[in-house]
Amino acid sequence: MAWKKTALAWIAGLTLAAGSLTAVAQQAGTQFVGITGYRVGPYGANGAAFFGGFTDYLQLVNARDGGINGVKLSWEECETEYNTAKGVECYERLKARADTGPTAIHPMSTGITYALLDKAPADQVPLITFGYGRTDATDGRVFPWVFPLMSNYWDAATAIIKFIADKEGGEGGLKGKKIVLLYHDSAYGKEPHAVLEAEAKRRGFDLEMIPVPHPGNEQQSQWLQIRRIRPDWVILWGWGVMNATAIQTAQKVGFPRDRMVGNWWAGSEIDTEAAGPAAKGYYAASLNLAGKKFPVVQDIEKIVYGKLNVGGDPKLIGTVLWNRGVAAAMFTLEAVRTAQAKYGKKPMNGAQVRWGLEHLDLSAKRLQKLGFGAMLPPIKVSCENHGGSGEVRFQQWDGSAWQAASDWMKGDSALVHRMIEESAAKYAAEKGIKPACLGG
Amino acid sequence: MLYREAGQFKTSYRADQQIFPILQDRIGMLVLGFVALVGVPLVASEYWLTAILIPLLVFSLAAIGLNILTGYAGQLSLGTAAFMAVGAVATYNFQLRVPGIPILVSFLLGGGTAAAVGAVFGLPSLRIKGFYLAVATLAAQFFIPWLLVKVSWFSNDSASGVITTQPVEILGFTFDTPLRKYLFALVVVSVLALVAKNLVRSHIGRAWMAVRDMDVAAEVIGIRIVRTKLVAFAVSSFYCGIAGALYAFAYLGSVETDGFNLDLSFRILFMIIIGGVGSILGSFLGAAFITLLPILLDVALTEGATALGLQLPSGMTSMVQLVVFGALIIFFLIVEPLGLARLWQIAKEKLRLWPFPH
Structure with a gap:
């Protein structure tokens, strides 16, 4: 039964190989973005659109602008299949990939968000939950590392x-x-x-x-x-x-x-x-408008899908979830840009990105300049309000x-605000957190 | 040559009834224990602890739980994940609602709650057998998560139904870092595995096996079927409940009821089928196979593609991994239908003769 032995030897070899391989570093000097995505499994269709848009925007910024202030982007996508345990495994893997951490994580799943809620502050990794996750995390004094951007x-x-x-x-x-x-x-x-x-x-x-x-x-x-x-x-x-x-x-x-x-x-x-x-x-x-009429979408179509030909499924361009993925990537990168203004033009670590997110100010003019135009409402984040505008469009x-x-x-933002504060205070009491703003 | 028991004489019943009657096995276990307790903390990175070792321990415990029921007592169950959910939620609630309760007591009470629920869902086993019983336990798998979502009291009225667990604190010492959580899980799992091993060697375990092999014959020789089956359900659910509590408190730090779905039950069933039905060691081997192999394949494929300079479309590695994983399961089942534990046993027998097989 030689084949049996060969196969067993192969498996043993693979085991050893994987052990030595888990610590490959990113390309030096780049801003590494860790992506916990899903393109297979029960919600694969939704994930393919969202994360397709996400990576397409990263491609665009690298190709068109040469990165952020000259700092190129590198990234790795780890497949979670919308499964919480796999999401945690991916998060741990991506976290160790670069000295600066995974920039910011978009879990895109309620379960993964909750599982990372306690880990993120300890590891200094900001979480961006764009339209899902824990609503009361909008209170940044209790949840300094979580950013439920825009609306909950x-x-x-x-x-x-x-x-x-x-x-x-x-x-x-x-x-x-x-x-x-x-x-x-x-x-x-x-x-x-x-x-x-x-x-x-x-x-x-x-x-x-x-x-x-x-x-x-x-x-x-x-x-x-x-x-x-x-x-x-x-x-x-x-x-x-x-x-x-x-x-x-x-x-x-x-x-x-x-x-x-x-x-x-x-x-x-x-x-x-x-x-x-x-x-x-x-x-x-x-949360965001659909369509291809926005300059950023047209740029992606022209450069990423046209000239470079590295895009995903062109049918997804301009759909609601794809546009949302582009916007999500933009939030991460603009947080890096904001942080760079304070800390210098080099790759930012988790704490610096967190500061950038907390001081994110995307005015209508800025959105126009980025090519998003009317796709999103203006967003201004602060320590008390990690959400931003709270606006939606029908x-x-x-x-x-x-x-x-x-x-x-x-x-009714007064009502929502009151409920968020109540709920966050309850969480803080349960966990023994003393609500306070983190500085830079 | 190294693995021979020649010259090891047993002069008392005590010596004859040890779990590991061969000296080399005892040394092996000691080394393994030493590596797990001292070696791992020295070398393991955070990734290894949180993403690989802790889930491995947790799933091993759940697999032991199912193995007691399915492997030893012969009652097929598809409700493992549901009993894990009961253990996790019950532990959380005891910790939340009973002021000053020690966490280990909460764990035991959580396991006890799971045992009670398991015994209730075990009642149909008194009348129905085999695949029909599997369908009856499927009811638990659908009913329990539904109930936990429906009644928001269980999650302390959390708006999203997801619970964040309390810190694990014993005598003022907080198990908060990945390393500490790993050690906590290691101790709990080791103790419970030892108990399980002894349980299946005792009269209770022999009664289980008698019922499994032929229940009519077991009844004739004086084993009370009703009690034996219900005890099997209760003990099994207790183990699953503790595994669920560890899953929540030491691994994820949160309880999402949707995570304890049928898929997880099936995964644990596959663990014992691949590891070896009716074997405590097999539970560990099977858990290792099912939890580690996908990660291994994923890492190997991603790194392999990068090393070769290939740009694989995302999601592709996941597909390839599923295909290879499925093929490997079939391969192992053809090579050794009795599981990895049996493979290990054969290897040991060969080692005894090695290098002079004639």
Whole structure:
């Protein structure tokens, strides 16, 4: 049985090889960006778009600008398959790759975010959670290393209510109306409950919350229930296949799609294209606009996909999640640039990037200059507010593409702010953290 | 030549009943223990501790738990991850809600809660067997995570349902660094593995094996089937519960109920199938195979591609890794259907004769 021996010897050899290989360093003098991404597994389609945009932007900055202030970028993507244990393994691996650490980590998964929450401060690695993760981490005095940039779920929920109120004739327009929240029956789907209940009480509308069990590809009974309730609006808080099914079933029971508003995980082309013509008129809150009309997108198409030909799937360019990936990469790099202004033009370590994130100031003018234009709202981060604007923009599906349906707008930020502070204080007490701002 | 027991005489029952009757094995275990306790802390990097060794220990413990139930008592279960979730959440809640409770007591109570839940879900085993029982335990796998998400009391009303665990502190000493967490996990797993080894050699273990091999015959010779099966479920779930608590407290630092899914149950089942059904050593070998091999392949592929100057599309290595991993599982099952533990046993028998096999 010689082949058996050969195979066993091979395995033994591989084991030894891997042990010696785990500590390969980055290219010297570059800003190393560690990426914990996923392009396979159950959410591979979402990850492929997001991380495709992310790496394309890094390629663009290297090719077009020669890095950040002359510091070239290097990066490595480690596949997590959206699995928390694998995410932690990737994080540990990437952390050790460079002396300056992995710059900043975008976990892109609630589970991985939570698992890294305690590790990040100890390792001095900033976490950027762009539209997911722990909402109360917006309080930077309790969570100095976590940056839920732009908006969180509670911002989104109150903004959706405000959007609906505007459609119903302003501030008092919701009195006596009926709104149904159709949510994914998981921790994620329960996130907006408390905020919506507070809003229902304040604005005087009836709120019904109907769960859809995972994965949500059968919603006949839920929609029959909705038909009995006869709501004025339906808020869709879904994920994956549940979104398209909800839109299609709404058509089947005759509920108007232009009375349905989704959140940003229920508002990508993946959802509406799967729903087909039924999706026409459907609204969704969005963190960023879709489309190819922004100069940065055109640059990527021209340079990364055209001249260099190192891009990913060209079909993804300009989709909601791809654009979000480009924006996420931009946040990381702009934090590095901000930090460089203080610490000098060399690769920045975790603590310096953290300082850069906390002093990130992306004004409308700056966004224009970076080529993002109206894709994102202006963002100003501070120690007290690690989120930024809290603004979302509504888009409507016209049957073939997303069209902006509102300006950047804020929900009830006073309410959200109060709830964040309460929740963060509770966490600080539980963990024995003394809330304070970290300096440079 | 080195591995011969010639000249080692056993003169008492005590000597005859040792776990490791051969001197070389005892020395080997001592060396292994020394390496794990002293050698590893001296040389292991943080990556090795947090990403490889701690999960390895945790999954070994879970595999021991399942092996007790499936390997020794012959009751197929697909609810391992659910019992781990019970252990993790229960430990968290005991620590949170009982003021001043020592963490080790919380661990024991967490394991005890898992044992109670396991015994309840073990009730169907009194009537149904084999694959039908597997389907019944599948109910636990669906029901428990659903319940833990549904009732937000379990996660202390955390908005996202994910729990952050409390620090592990024993007599004023905090296990906070990766090295300390590793040592904590090592001690817990070693003690429990020793207990398990002795348990399966005792009358309880013999009763389990009798039930596994033929329950009617076992009943005829006076073994109480009901109690034996329920004890197996309880002990197994206790081990899984402690493994779950370690997973939360020493490994990830958080509990996400969705992480304890059917996929994890299957992974642990594969661990014992590959490692060796009905073997404590096999639980460790199987856990090592299933947790380490994907990482190894991933690292080897990434580094190999870089060394050869290839720019692999991201996600590609993951696909290749899955294919190779699957092929290796099939390879091992063909070479040795009884698992890695059996392979090790054969190697030992060969070593006894080596280098003069005739």
